[in-house]
Amino acid sequence: MNLYHGIMMAIATLSFCQPTTKCHIKPGLVLARESKAVEIVAGSSPDKAGVTRCFVQFSKSSDFAQKVASIISYDLSFTGQFKAKFAGVDADVMQGASKPFFDKGVDLVINLEPLASQDKATCKIRVVAKQTWNDEVVAERINLCSVQTPVGVAHELSNWLLTELTGKGGMCTSTLAWCENSKIMMSDAAFQIRKTINATTGTKCGLSWHTQAPVLFFSEAMGSKHELRQMNVKTGLSGSCFSFPGLNMQFSPSLDGKSGVLCMTTKQGNTELFLYDEKKKKKDDQFELTQLTHNGATNVSPCYLPNGNLVYCSDRGSGSPQLYYLNRSTGKTVRISEGGYAACPSYCAKNNAVIFSRPVNQTLQLFYVSLDRIEKGKVSRAQQITFSAGDKTEPQWHENGGFIAFVYDFVNKEKIRENQIAVLNFLNGEIRCITSGPEKKGFPAWTARQLCRA
Secondary structure: OOHHHHHHHHHHHHHHOOOOOOOOOOOOOEEEEOHHHHHHHHOOOOOOOOOEEEEEEEEOOOHHHHHHHHHHHHHHHHOOOEEEEEEEEOHHHHOOOOHHHHHOOOOEEEEEEEEOOOOOOEEEEEEEEEEOOOOOEEEEEEEEEEOOOHHHHHHHHHHHHHHHHHOOOOOOOOEEEEEEOOEEEEEEOOOOOEEEEEOOOOOEEEEEEOOOOOEEEEEEEEOOEEEEEEEEOOOOOEEEEEOOOOEEEEEEEOOOOOEEEEEEEOOOOOEEEEEEEEEEEOOOOOEEEEEOOOOOOOEEEEEEOOOOOEEEEEOOOOOOOEEEEEEOOOOEEEEOOOOOOOEEEEEEOOOOEEEEEEEEOOEEEEEEEEOOOHHHOOOOOOEEOOOOOOEEEEEEEOOOOOEEEEEEEEEOOOOOEEEEEEEEEOOOOEEEEOOOOOOOEEEEEEEOOOOOOO
16 A cells, blocks of 8 residues: 555544444553563563552542542552552541551552641642551652642652652653544543643644644644644644645654654655754745655655654655665665564654554554664664554654553454553553543654643
C-alpha cells in the first residue's frame, strides 16, 4: 500500500468509524505484561524488581483528603515500584505506631492529615511517609492546597513522594492529549480529568507538544488540505502555522522550541520533510522552509533529534514504509529497520532510542532500536518488545524514558473489539489501559507539564 494512502485511510477511519455499542474496559486496567520490554529497554528483569507494599491512610472526615489519597495510591501503583492501597481512619489511628502494619506485610505507611486553614478556599495537609519496620519518617511536608484542585494537588504530592522515595519522579504530573473522532481530548495521568480542548468539525491528526510552552500542534482537515495548527491549552488561543496545498502535518519541534521539522506535500504530489527555523524569516514576515528530503517518495513521521539529524518513515526504494536515519552534516541516509513494513517512529532523548510499529504474524507489535551504534556508523538491530495480542500503533515516548503511550486495538474478554490509548511501563512490563469509552481514538501525545488540575 502507498504510504500516503495508508495515512489518509487511517485518518478517514478515525473520523468515520462507528463506535462500538458496548465497552467493558475501564481506565487503569492491566491488559498484558511484556517482560521482554523490561529486559531490552530498562536492562533488568521484572521478576527481580522489588515492589514496596504501601498503605495510604487519610482522615475519614475529609472528602478532600480521600480524593487525594485515592490518586496518590493510583500514581504510586502505576509506576510498578509500589503496590498501594488507601483507606480512611480516625485521627488517633493515624497517630499510632507503624509496627502493626509491618506485621501485616506493609512496608510503608503514608499519612494524609488535614490541618486547620484560615479560609474555605485552601486546605493544609501534612504528609508523612514512614517505614513500618522501624517507624522512621522518610518523607514529610506540609502542603497548602486549593480545595478546587484536588487532582493537581494529588499528582504533585505523588511526584514529590516518588522523588523522595526513589530518587526520581514518575509521569504523574504529565498530561496526555489524543484525538477522539473529530475532537482533541486531554487528560491527567490518572484519567480523573478528561477535557475536550478542541471540538471543531475538521478531522484532526498528528498531535505533538511544544517543548517550551503549553502549546499543542495538530493537523486539521480544511477542504482539500490538512492545515498545521497550534493551540495554547491554557489560554485557548489557536491559529494556523502552515496552510499550503496538500498535507501540512506531523510537526516535530526541537528541544529549545525554536525550530522543527514537518511533513508537507510538494508540487510533484509526494510528501517531503521540511525544516522550520524561526531565525529564517523573509521580509514579508513569512518563514522560509528548508527542504530536507529530495527522494520523490512519501516521507512522513519525522523525529527531529537533538543533534539536528532525523529519523523518519519513507517508502523510498523499497516501495513500502521503512525507517531511515538522515545525517544532515554528511547528507547520508541509512535504513534502520528491517522486514517488509515499519512505521510510526517515536524518539526518546533520554534513551537515545526509537520505538516503532512493525507487523509480526499479522499483528502490529512494538520494536526498539538504539541510535548509539547508528550514530557511530555501525549497524543496530531492532528488537521486538511486545508480543501480546492486539495491534499496537502510534507509540509516543514519555520524556522520562520509562513509559510509552500507544493506540491499542484488541478484543477484550467479552469478545468485544476495543480501541483505546494504553501505556507500556518499562519498569514492570505492564500494559495499562488509560482511556475508556467506545469512541475511536488515535495520535496520543505526552507533555510533562501538568495542565489538568481540577
